[in-house]
Amino acid sequence: MTQHSHPAYERIPAHEPKPPHQIQKVRHEIQHRYPIVTQVESLSPSFIRILLEGDDLVGLPSMSFDDHIKVFVPDGQGNEVNRDYTPRAFNPEAGILELEFVVHADGAASDWAQQVKIGDQAHLAGPRGSMIIPMDYDWYWLIGDPTALPAIHRRIEELPLDAHITVIAQVDHPEDQRQMMASTSSRQVHWVSSLEALLDQVQQLDLPQGDGFVWGAGEGHTMKQLRQLIVTEKGHPSDYTRISAYWKTGATDLDDENPS
Ligand SMILES: Cc1cc2nc3c(=O)[nH]c(=O)nc-3n(C[C@H](O)[C@H](O)[C@H](O)COP(=O)(O)OP(=O)(O)OC[C@H]3O[C@@H](n4cnc5c(N)ncnc54)[C@H](O)[C@@H]3O)c2cc1C
Secondary structure (H helix, E strand, O other): OOOOOOHHHOOOOOOOOOOOOOOEEEEOOOOEEOOEEEEEEEEEOOEEEEEEEOHHHOOOOOOOOOOOEEEEEEOOOOOEEEEEEOOOEEEOOOOEEEEEEEOOOOOHHHHHHHHOOOOOEOEEEOOOEEEEOOOOOOEEEEEEOHHHHHHHHHHHHHOOOOOOEEEEEEOOOHHHOOOOOOOEOOEEEEEEOOHHHHHHHHHHOOOOOOOEEEEEEEEHHHHHHHHHHHHHHOOOOHHHEEEEEEEOOOOOOOOOEOOO
């Protein structure tokens, strides 16, 4: 008997181009890793860079700029808690991983980053998966507060040099405005100093022509408003939007969530 496949499920022959903008989700086996701290550097008033090295970082699978790993830190009461951090840069052959911690008033991970010393052992787990957002869009908006900057810096480094990128970023101190890319007519950075100003700046900008991807991360209430602004008010397709809460005012241990 001859089988007739439904047109929607027909296989695309290997030689035909794939449909554009295919987001790929990849799962990784979760591994616990215990590397050694080999560098601690204060980058600016709000950021501490920590370099970790170890054999169990060899082969670390981080396939997307917005992956996260769990960092286990003491909570000050004899327990270990974990918090999410972006693999800012890594060398899976050499077993080296770089993280950037935002320093804030009161948090176990923020405290750990301020106290940790070269030679200390760290405890990490993950990443548990990667959501690979393709690089075939006409333009990219990258929006966020300080916690989003490690991912934004990494995304810019990974996108093609001729990609059209607009960054709208909030930082608490002028010295936190680290150079991320040369400003040209197709690559622009807007720095703002408050979360209200972040939303105002987004409001003022028109979406460019063509297919674009809007990525945003940061404080949860602000990200909810950002999503409203991008998808509901500006009419950007939600399929081409990824906006995540990275922390929430008044809440501890927030796992990543999409506030849609
Ligand atoms: C996918 C993902 C990736 C992330 N990547 C990074 C990263 O690379 N670098 C980074 O610094 N953070 C990153 N974060 C955010 C980080 O996980 C949170 O800020 C986390 O809550 C910090 O833990 P803590 O123990 O210092 O504070 P918590 O114990 O979680 O919180 C204590 C108090 O501090 C407040 N708080 C938490 N974070 C902040 C902040 N940034 N600013 C001001 N107040 C805060 C909370 O509202 C709470 O009141 C990421 C989060 C996610 C979900």
